[in-house]
Every structure is written in C-alpha cells, then in structure tokens.
Amino acid sequence: MTRDYIRERQQRTGWLLVTPALLLLLLVYAFPILRAFWLSFFTENLSTSLEPVFSGLDNYGRMAQDGRFWQSMRNTAVFTVFTLIFELLLGLIIALSLDQAFRGRGWVRTIAILPWALPTALIALAWRWIFNTEFGVWNDLLLRLQIISNPVNWLGTPDWAMVAVIGADVWKTTSFVAILLLAGLQSISQDLYEAHAIDGASPWQSFRQITLPLIAPQIVIAMLFRFAQAFGIFDLIQVMTGGGPGGATEMVSIYIYAAVMRYLDFGYGAALVTVTFLVLIAVVGITWLYLSRLRAKTE
C-alpha cells in the first residue's frame, strides 16, 4: 500500500491545532480534579494546623457516617428530580406553543428566553424578596385572594423553602429547555404530520408517535444539561436561603463550600468533591450511552 501523504499531513496539522487547547484543558480541568482526588487521602484542617497528614480512606469513612452529607445529597436529589420534571413538562408545553404560527411569534420567542439570560444571583435576590414574609409580593397576593389569612414565612419553613427554590429554578431555566426542544420540533417536517393524519392518526397519536420519538435526542440533551446544572446548583440557593432553614435546602455544593471555606476542612472537602464528581460522571456517562444507542437506532 502506498503512503497517503495528504492524510498524514492533515493529521499532523490537526494535532498541531488541538494541542494548545488540550494543554489548557489539562491545566484547568484534569489538574484540579486529580489534585482534589489526591488531597482526599489527607487530613488537612485546623486540628492538623492546616498541614496535610496522610490518613488513607479516613475522609471517606467519615463521610459514610456524616448525616449532614447524606441530608445534602437527599436535598440535591429532590431538587434535581423535581426541577427536571417540571422544566421538561413546562418546557415542552412552551416549545409546542411557540412552534405554532401566530402573529408576533418572533417577539414572544425572544422574550421567552429572557429569564434564562438574566444573572442567577439577581434572580435569586428577586425571588428572596418575592417570598419575604412582611414585604413579599407572594404573601400580599395570597392574602388579597384570601387563600391565607396570616403571612407565611416561606423561606423559613423547611418544606416551603424547598418548594420556593425549586419554583425559582423552574422559572429561570424552563425557557432554556423550551428553546432546545423548539429547535427539535422545528426540524420535524410538516409533511410527516400530514402523512400521519392521512394514515388516520389523531393529534394525540401524532404527538406520541411522531413528535416525541423525533425530539427524543433533544429531550435527552436538555435533561443532561439540566441534570449537571441542578446537581451542582450553588448561586441560587446561596442567595435565596443560604442552605437554610436548618439545612433544609442545603445542597452538596453548599455543604462543600461550607466544609472548605467555613470550617477550613480541606481534606474532607476534597473527599466530598471527589464523590460528587463521580456521581455526576456516572449519570452523565449512562445518559451518554443511552443517547448513542438511541442515535444508532434512528440511523
């Protein structure tokens, strides 16, 4: 076989071009991850005068016994599952509406993406005021409608606080899901719906047999994005409730932040980061596998 000089040259150029990016990625991703993993085998806190002392798997053993860690994991799971479900459902409804032809659709589409484009910290601050016991709009509204007779301390009640942060996150990121799904809807040819109607399908059957299967890839991608972001949610919680009341809305990221920045427990914090990271990678990996199988099926 003769040597393929063109291909060889292209490959050389290719490697040359990606090398800087790869180096940068190694520096900002691989290094911190490996460093945290390494640090998780050491105890480095106030009791060791912030000196790293090798302690094997002690940090992981401590984590297994740490009720606050499990509580934060549970909170994160609840937050993630509920935000995902609501964002997907509402996002799909909004996307289906925006896919219809109506006057001023361009404007509505632009406005729909706004909540997602606003900075989270500001939105969180706004929601904190909305749910404020004395001055909040929410209490005012419910009082006027006579749904409640006395102001409720929403963010100061464990279950309501969770509902409030979930609500705020759904409000902010549903539009992101909607735009992703809308892109999927728009890639479906109108002919398919017409052919299906001639085949005798009702709109509901068309939705289930044409729309859903054909936007499945967009649904999975939206869920993947939203899972990764919800699982690591920090800013919204930090500003709205700070993890309170009494740890009712404390997510893993908030707990890690506290362990490292407040208790200066670097070794333990590193172990928390490692476990969280592995959970995240596992879920994303499984989804990725599912997605590539789905792709193989549709092609």
Place this chain on the structure above:
Amino acid sequence: MSKLELQNLTKAYSRDIVPVKKLSLAVEDNEFLTLVGPSGCGKSTILRLIAGLDQPTEGRVIIGDRDVSPLPPGDRNIAMVFQSYALYPHMTVRDNIASGLKMRNLPAGDIQKRVQEASGVLGLDPLLDRKPAKLSGGQRQRVALARALVRNPDVFLLDEPLSNLDALLREQVRADLKQIFADQKSPIVYVTHDQTEAMTLSTKVAVLSNGHLQQLGHPNEIYKTPANRFVASFIGSPQMNLIPLSRVGNDVALGDFRVPLPSGSTAKSVILGIRPEHLRLPREGDACTVSGDVFLVENLGMSDLVSLRVQGDPSLTLRALLPADATWSKENLRLALPPELIHWFDGDTEQRLNA
C-alpha cells in the same frame, strides 16, 4: 365503486390569492387523472383539498356517494404519496408501510399479509427492517408507494412523486408506476409539472393555469386539439410554434408567404400554431410552404431541432424537427406546413378556432 367528484371547488387565501377557482370534475374507477400546469397553477392545492389537508372556501369533494368535505383526512380513506415521500424516519420500512393499517386497528395477521403483498410488488422484501435513512432515493420512493398501495384506498393521490429522482431513474419508475397502477381499480389523481409524465401515465389530463381549468381530456385530445393558446404552448416538447398574425382577406401573411385560414373564421387577428415535429421538408404537391435562413441547429440525437427566420419578415422564427439523416441547405431552407396539422387560435380570446 368509488368515484371522485369535485364540485365547484374554490380555495381563496385572500381576495387576491385564489389558487383554485370553481373547479368541477370527476374521476371514475380505473381512471388516472393528471393535474398538470406550471408552478403556482394550484394543482398541489387541489390535491390538498381532496386529501382534507386544506379546507375549501367553497364547493364539495365527493368520494363514492359520500360528501367528505367536512371529514378529517384520516376518515376519507384516501392514500397520498408526497413529493418528499414523508417517510417516518424513526420507523423501519415495515412499520412505515403498516402505519395506516395499524392506525385502523386491522388484525396483525391481515397487516402482515398486506405488507408482504405490497413489498413484494415493489421489490422491498430485503429492505423491510431498514430505516429510511439507509435507503436510496428510488427505494424511499417505492416505500412511499407501498404505504399508499397497502391501504387499498378509495382514491390515490400522488404529489409530484418523481420529481426528486434523477432523470434516468425517473423514466424507469414512471414505467413501473404505469404497470402498478394499471392493476388498481380506484381513481388516481396525479400532480406533476412534467408534461411527459402527464402524457404517458394518464387516461385523462387536466391542464391548469392560474387556478383555472384550461382543458380536460384524454392525452391525445390535449395534444391534437389544444383548447387554447396556453394548453398549446404548455403541452408538447419542443414547444409548439405560436405566431400572432393579422388577417389578409381569407389568408394570413407569414413573411412573404400566404397561409389560408380555416373556412368560416371571422377573427380579425389570429395565432398560428404548428408543432416543430409537424413541419417537414416539402414533398410533391405541398401547397403551403415557407422558406427562410437557418440560424440555429440543435442536435437531439435522433433528430435536429432547426430554427429559421421566415423570408420577408426576420422577426418571425419557426422551429422544426427534421430527421437527423436528412440533407438540407442552411440558406433558403423550404419547409411544408401541412394544413391539417395547423392549430388556429383567436388573437384576442386565445381560444381554438378550428375543430
């Protein structure tokens, strides 16, 4: 027995956009009707009205003795082949073909039998478990046909089904289509802008322009006696020579030459039409001839398409199809116009004058 009848069908999107204007026609069993016309003549809209994908502004669609105008597409028992084929990309060929049957809750055994039958006719057996993305254009086209055939519908609708195929394949599929539909009893409505498809496939052709029906008839009738100037120019390739002329007594002047008008005609100005394939080199006894200088020769293989300027009026040009093996001079070429093959149209109304 399922006859398709359109009564006074009109579709208006606004006051000025009226793609279908008061169309009435009927297609019987065993009839193959082709709607043909240039882009924007309303032919696809007619098909969509029959299918129930668009609501007519006025008029009725009747299938058998049932007025289906108020019914949704799924209740009309029609099958349609789309120009894009509209195959469901996430389903296998088998599921694509079976979709309409499953929706109608046929027993699984029946479905399987009918899918086997249709896929056998169209040679799709080895492809049944593939997805549309893994098929060639011609194969997709056949799946779309199978999906229609398997339904056993009261009416077949086909919307430019060959336009996405390359020229060679198109000719082959056209021949296949003719054979497949020869066995079908239900009326067929076929939309195309390609007059060759219209001529070869149909038992009946409807020529449309600007939302109006120009002529309805057997392909031979359309070709031999076009009802007006539009039909004459649209049907036939190469295009008919159409020359507006003024009357001189009972003749018209074609450059230095006189051509007699059909008897009994009173029109002041007329259009003379003659097909390039009907112009020929003169023989003994030809009364009506013209001559002129050849300025263009296009070789079509089996014949030459010759363009000449008529002597006495260089603005008048004629195109003639001459046998490739014939010999003729480039200068002062003489051609015969057989009077029985000349089409006369009124210069004002553009309607046909001779029978």
